[in-house]
Amino acid sequence: MRRAFVARLWQSLIVVAVVTAISFLLIHAAPGDPFSYENSRISIAQRDQLRAEAGYDKPLPEQFVRYTWRLLHGRFGYSFPHHAYVSELLAATIPRTLALAGISLLLSFLLGMAVGVLQAARRDGWFDRISSSVLLVFYSLPDFWAALMAALVFAQWWHLLPASGMTDPMHDYMPFWRALGDRLSHFVLPCATLTLLTVAGIARYQRTAMLEVLPLDYVRVARAKGVPEKSIVWRHALRTALAPMITLLGVLFPALLGGSVFVEKVFQWPGMGLLAVSGIESRDYDVVTATVIVGSLMVIAGNLIADLLHAALDPRVRA
Amino acid sequence: MSKLNPVLTLSLAALIFGCSKTDARRSDSPTGGTLIIAIPGDPIDLFPAFAGDQSGAAVRDLLFDRLALIGPDLGTFGDTGFTPQLAKSWTWSPDSMSIAFSIDPKARWHDGKSVTAADVKYSFRAFTDPKAASPVAPLLTNIDSVSVRDASTAVFFFKKRMPEQFYDVAYQLYIVPEHVYGKVPFDSLRTSDVTRTPVGSGRFRFVKWTPDVQMELIADTANYRGRPNLDHLFLTPPDPLTGATQILTGQADFMQAFPIDHISELDSSKVARGMAAPVSQYAFLGMNPYVAKSRREPHPIFGDVRVRRALSMAVDRTGMLQNVFGGLGKIGHGPFPMGQTASDSTIRLPSYDTAAAAAMLDSSGWKRGRDGMRSKNGRPLRFAMLVPFRSVPRMKYASLLQEQFHRIGALATIEQVDTKTYLERSIPRDDRAGDFDTVLNAFGPDPSVSGVKQNWATAGIGGPAGQNFMLYSNKTVDAAIDSAVASFDPVKAKAYARRAFQQIADDVPAIWLYDVIYVAGVNRRLVVPPLRMDGWAINLADWSIPVDKRIGRDSIGLAPPAKR
Numbered sequence: 001m002r003r004a005f006v007a008r009l010w011q012s013l014i015v016v017a018v019v020t021a022i023s024f025l026l027i028h029a030a031p032g033d034p035f036s037y038e039n040s041r042i043s044i045a046q047r048d049q050l051r052a053e054a055g056y057d058k059p060l061p062e063q064f065v066r067y068t069w070r071l072l073h074g075r076f077g078y079s080f081p082h083h084a085y086v087s088e089l090l091a092a093t094i095p096r097t098l099a100l101a102g103i104s105l106l107l108s109f110l111l112g113m114a115v116g117v118l119q120a121a122r123r124d125g126w127f128d129r130i131s132s133s134v135l136l137v138f139y140s141l142p143d144f145w146a147a148l149m150a151a152l153v154f155a156q157w158w159h160l161l162p163a164s165g166m167t168d169p170m171h172d173y174m175p176f177w178r179a180l181g182d183r184l185s186h187f188v189l190p191c192a193t194l195t196l197l198t199v200a201g202i203a204r205y206q207r208t209a210m211l212e213v214l215p216l217d218y219v220r221v222a223r224a225k226g227v228p229e230k231s232i233v234w235r236h237a238l239r240t241a242l243a244p245m246i247t248l249l250g251v252l253f254p255a256l257l258g259g260s261v262f263v264e265k266v267f268q269w270p271g272m273g274l275l276a277v278s279g280i281e282s283r284d285y286d287v288v289t290a291t292v293i294v295g296s297l298m299v300i301a302g303n304l305i306a307d308l309l310h311a312a313l314d315p316r317v318r319a
Numbered sequence: 320m321s322k323l324n325p326v327l328t329l330s331l332a333a334l335i336f337g338c339s340k341t342d343a344r345r346s347d348s349p350t351g352g353t354l355i356i357a358i359p360g361d362p363i364d365l366f367p368a369f370a371g372d373q374s375g376a377a378v379r380d381l382l383f384d385r386l387a388l389i390g391p392d393l394g395t396f397g398d399t400g401f402t403p404q405l406a407k408s409w410t411w412s413p414d415s416m417s418i419a420f421s422i423d424p425k426a427r428w429h430d431g432k433s434v435t436a437a438d439v440k441y442s443f444r445a446f447t448d449p450k451a452a453s454p455v456a457p458l459l460t461n462i463d464s465v466s467v468r469d470a471s472t473a474v475f476f477f478k479k480r481m482p483e484q485f486y487d488v489a490y491q492l493y494i495v496p497e498h499v500y501g502k503v504p505f506d507s508l509r510t511s512d513v514t515r516t517p518v519g520s521g522r523f524r525f526v527k528w529t530p531d532v533q534m535e536l537i538a539d540t541a542n543y544r545g546r547p548n549l550d551h552l553f554l555t556p557p558d559p560l561t562g563a564t565q566i567l568t569g570q571a572d573f574m575q576a577f578p579i580d581h582i583s584e585l586d587s588s589k590v591a592r593g594m595a596a597p598v599s600q601y602a603f604l605g606m607n608p609y610v611a612k613s614r615r616e617p618h619p620i621f622g623d624v625r626v627r628r629a630l631s632m633a634v635d636r637t638g639m640l641q642n643v644f645g646g647l648g649k650i651g652h653g654p655f656p657m658g659q660t661a662s663d664s665t666i667r668l669p670s671y672d673t674a675a676a677a678a679m680l681d682s683s684g685w686k687r688g689r690d691g692m693r694s695k696n697g698r699p700l701r702f703a704m705l706v707p708f709r710s711v712p713r714m715k716y717a718s719l720l721q722e723q724f725h726r727i728g729a730l731a732t733i734e735q736v737d738t739k740t741y742l743e744r745s746i747p748r749d750d751r752a753g754d755f756d757t758v759l760n761a762f763g764p765d766p767s768v769s770g771v772k773q774n775w776a777t778a779g780i781g782g783p784a785g786q787n788f789m790l791y792s793n794k795t796v797d798a799a800i801d802s803a804v805a806s807f808d809p810v811k812a813k814a815y816a817r818r819a820f821q822q823i824a825d826d827v828p829a830i831w832l833y834d835v836i837y838v839a840g841v842n843r844r845l846v847v848p849p850l851r852m853d854g855w856a857i858n859l860a861d862w863s864i865p866v867d868k869r870i871g872r873d874s875i876g877l878a879p880p881a882k883r
Contacts, residue, residue: 032739036746045781049452053506081363082530083515089530156564163564169355169533169553170872172880268557270531278531283739 008307012300016293020071023292024064024285032283034080054080056285067289076293077286081278086290089275094294096166097264097271101256103187104194108252112199113238113245116206120214121233131203139200143259147193147266154189162186164268190267194259198252205248209241216240243313250306254299348846350538352864352873353551357562357574357840361530366500366514367493368446368453373575374556377856379493381536381552382429382519384544386420386439387489391851393599393766395486395660396809404544405434405494405520415480418488422471425543428496429524439473440465441497450506458491458769482807483767490765494520522547522860531556537877547860550877566591566840569870573847575855577840579644579711585840593838595647597852600763600835601656602713604704604720605789606630606828609752614790618756620702625683627827631669632676633727634720640833643715647838651831653820654775658852659766661803661816666824668831677727685728693728701730702756705744708735713759716832731757746788747780753788760788761835766853768803768816775823776800791828795819844868 035050051057055066070077076086115135119128138146155163162168168182213219214237222232261273268274272291279287362375370379387409390400398409406420426434443465447456461484463476477484499518503511517525522542526535536552557565559578565571569590577585577593585593606621620626640648649657653666685693685700693700706717717733724731734755736744744754764770773779776797779787796819803815824831839855841847846863864873 030739031736031743033743036739036742046452046454050509053452078510080510082361083364083510084530092529093531151561151564156568159568163568163570164557164561165555166532168570169535169555170353170875173875173878265558266561268561270529274531281737281739 005304005308008304012304015300016296019296020068020289020293021064023289024067025060027280027283027285027288028060028063030280030283034283034285036283067286071293076290079279079284079287081282081284082287086286089287090272090290090294093270093272093275096269097257097260097273100187100190100194100264100269100271101253101260104191104198104260105249105253105256107191107195108198108202108256109245109249111195112202113206115199115203117210117233117238117241119203119207120210121229123211135200135203138196139204141197143193143197144262144266146197147190147263150189150193151266161189164266166270190260190263190269193263193267194256197259198256201252202245202248206241206245209244210237213237213241243310246306246309246313249309250303253302254295257295257298348548348861348863349866350546350548350550350863351866351876352549352869353553353875354549354573354845354859354862354864355553355555355565355571355872357565357571358554358556359559359576361556362534364509364514365517365528366445366508367495367519368442368451368455369509369514371454374554376854377575378517378534378536378554380521380854380856381523381859382517382521382525383493383495384426384520385489385493387485388857389486389490389766389853393659393853395483395490395767396812397482398485398489401485401489405439409485415477415484417474417476418485419468419472419474420488422473423543424471426520427541427543428499428520429518429539430496430499432496432498434494434496434520435470436467436473437470438497439494440467441501442492442494443475445495445500445505445508446492448505450504451508455491458765459487461487481805482812483769483804486767490767496520523552540877545860548863549860550873551875552859563840566842569842571840572842572845574840576837579838582647582838585838589843591840591842594841594847594850596837596839596850596855597658598763598835598837599656599659599766599852600761601651601654602716602759602761602832602835603651603654603829604716604832605758605760606830607752607755607757608790608828611754611756612751614747614750614752619698620700621756623683624827625679626685626700628669629676629679629683629727630724630729631827631830632672632679633729634723634830635671636830636832637671639716639719642719643712644833644836647836649834649836651833653831654762654823654829655764655771655820656834659764659770661768661771661813661820663813663817663820666817666820668824669827673727680727680729687728691728692730699730700728701732703732703734705734705736705741705755705758707738707741707759709738710759710761712833712835713761717759720830747790752790759832760829762786763835768800768812771816771819772800772804775819775828789828791823791826793822793826796822796826844870 033051033056035047055063076090079086079089082089115131119131122128151163154161162185166186171179171182174182219232219237222236260271261276263269264271264273265277272294275287276291279291358374358377360374362378363372364370364375365378367379367383370376384404386404386406387401388404392400394400405422405426407423408421410419420439422434422436428434443462445451446453447459461478461481463478466474468474475488496518500508500513503513508514515528522539522544523536524539526537528534534554538547538550540546555571562571562574563578563581566574566577567584567588567590575596582593585591606627607618608621610616610618636650640650652664653668655662657664680693684695687693704717704720706713708714721731721733745758745760747753762774764774773786775787775791777792780790780792799815799819799822803812803819806812806815839850844864846865848858848861851857
């Protein structure tokens with residue numbers, strides 16, 4: 001088991017190295033650079049001077065070697081558009097993204113599993129049919145469109161929730177309870193959008209897993225012994241049907257991170273996704289490469305944790 | 320000197336009339352209130368020597384002062400129309416080769432220290448030192464030096480006597496505190512943390528900036544020019560559609576450029592209204608005189624002035640204006656925006672005449688084929704239009720132009736690109752022309768004729784101040800612009816400028832489409848005086864919120880944030 005874990009770590013390092021190289025090359029291949037911003041007062045000569053000062057006039061292989069060297073020393077570089085070190089920007093934005101994605105993931109699992117179990121328990125009943133159709137609609141919605149519609153309906157038309165941001169600009173001036181309410185109200189739309197888009201997949205998975213477990217012998221024995229149906233479903237069958245969901249956790253976390261890029265953009269949630277998008281738009285080389293590296297690290301970490309949990313729960317995997 | 324020169328005469332007039340306006344801007348409007356402003360993006364730079372993007376320029380105008388403020392008519396001749404800011408008064412030397420500015424003794428930096436002549440001298444160095452690489456530096460080349468006569472008097476010495484030498488100092492130069500920024504080497508100013516927490520002398524003070532989230536400014540209640548009416552400003556950078564939603568729901572109070580395709584929602588809104596926000600920009604379809612990315616080979620289509628003229632005659636500029644902007648649009652009159660000193664609405668442009676356009680293409684060898692499209696020596700009359708897809712008006716114009724070109728047998732394709740790609744391809748590099756056939760571009764020149772020189776004279780190709788991105792060159796134009804810049808007689812200067820504009824119009828390097836207009840989204844509880852063309856934020860200290868229209872956020876006052 002330990003050997004397999006070490007091997008996975010080495011694989012992960014290779015993946016990160018490849019991802020770094022690809023993202024570095026791709027963003028440098030795109031037209032423009034951090035100094036081609038829209039300021040007509042900056043002359044061509046001055047733009048070239050700034051490029052030279054930042055080292056962007058050097059051949060690409062040299063730039064890549066310099067970047068890798070810096071990275072190995074723990075330096076992600078400097079963001080010229082933000083006038084800040086990339087490590088500072090990541091330190092500020094990663095917790096916001098993790099909070100959004102993490103809470104959405106938790107809610108998606110709770111809701112998805114509950115729906116999946118109920119669907120399986122009442123297979124082909126009205127709840128199974130209606131909820132499957134509704135969830136299919138959510139599942140098929142593009143994330144950016146769903147986010148836009150949510151903002152349009154709940155913020156612009158009905159004025160129920162704030163349209164964007166993490167807090168109101170006046171947040172620091174609010175008393176405690178109002179500030180808490182403000183923070184929660186800003187959380188609702190982005191979190192609900194991410195949750196609803198993910199919950200269908202989880203419910204489907206849970207339903208299938210439950211349908212595989214419910215006909216098993218030990219469930220039949222429990223029924224024969226007169227164990228109440230609720231207890232059979234929620235205590236006995238669900239426990240067995242949880243194992244595949246752990247694997248799903250490892251797969252869904254990266255997907256949720258990807259989805260949060262769009263949701264963060266639409267709701268102006270100042271997380272790593274928004275940072276990455278603004279980095280791409282402004283050709284902020286160091287920011288784009290750093291967010292891709294951190295994103296890939298999160299994906300790898302998610303998968304590793306899922307593997308470890310799976311192994312902890314299933315002795316066959318440990319062997 | 321036997322007679323008084325015009326600059327001296329104008330400066331005397333300004334001393335008598337202009338300097339007495341110091342207190343004119345103080346209003347009786349009620350103080351208090353909080354404003355949330357949706358800005359187009361985070362400011363790129365907060366140090367005035369670098370700030371040039373829209374958001375950075377707005378913050379600069381709120382936090383920093385010039386020595387004198389240009390008049391609302393943007394007159395650049397002598398010191399006519401300029402009103403005092405940090406300089407309480409100024410005195411021209413008898414030969415007009417130097418100007419002594421007396422600093423207002425009441426002026427203080429936001430950290431409480433006095434503004435001195437040494438700060439003025441430092442500011443000039445920060446703006447012109449090559450290591451700082453300020454984009455303003457090439458515009459200050461006529462200033463020879465700045466000396467400190469005493470603690471409150473800074474003297475500017477000029478290399479040549481020029482009509483716009485006062486404008487060069489007063490308009491281009493913002494004054495920054497030496498004791499704050501002087502410790503940072505010029506080549507580190509751009510990346511220094513010091514420039515992220517600006518200290519100025521403007522009527523608002525910097526409080527806090529969280530990138531991508533918001534910037535907070537507060538009224539400088541003891542400001543030498545008077546307390547601003549509003550207490551607090553919060554600048555947030557939503558994307559345009561989110562910003563529009565915030566304006567329509569009252570979450571934000573002001574947005575300078577409300578999305579043009581959503582303006583009708585302002586008309587029906589009870590929360591917000593639309594308001595003209597003039598800007599000094601004009602938009603055009605530029606035609607590359609060279610093959611893309613080349614400077615040796617003339618463009619096979621646009622190298623011929625007859626083709627350029629025919630294409631210009633093929634488009635209904637007025638109809639397109641109506642189509643895109645409705646009643647709000649302003650037609651383009653030439654290589655300048657209206658509202659500037661040299662602007663001239665009488666320049667003769669090729670008139671809309673599709674029959675004449677077709678005949679001109681016929682006579683220049685571009686004949687119609689069976690499919691109705693034209694070609695010459697086997698080469699089809701086909702070209703691409705480079706457009707930034709984020710610009711809604713330019714995207715709409717591209718479609719309309721495409722349709723009208725098609726009618727006379729020219730096939731135009733639309734290349735929609737993101738902003739960075741657009742900039743990369745539309746700006747020439749080294750000895751290469753821009754990477755486009757035609758480009759839907761917009762220029763925002765300085766108010767002086769020198770701005771025209773940067774954009775359309777041969778001197779603007781390459782060089783430190785080069786912004787002649789269309790690589791247009793004509794010696795007649797160069798000479799006329801030089802004469803306009805050097806003339807001390809405003810009438811003659813305008814006549815020279817007109818000659819240059821007419822020559823450019825006759826050469827048809829571009830089709831002049833429209834003067835850029837913005838419609839601001841403004842919360843109905845705000846009282847906003849007409850916005851200035853040189854910057855919407857310049858008179859923001861005079862905006863107010865009537866007491867009976869205030870809402871919850873207007874009551875936070877000047878108190879510090881709640882402690883939690």
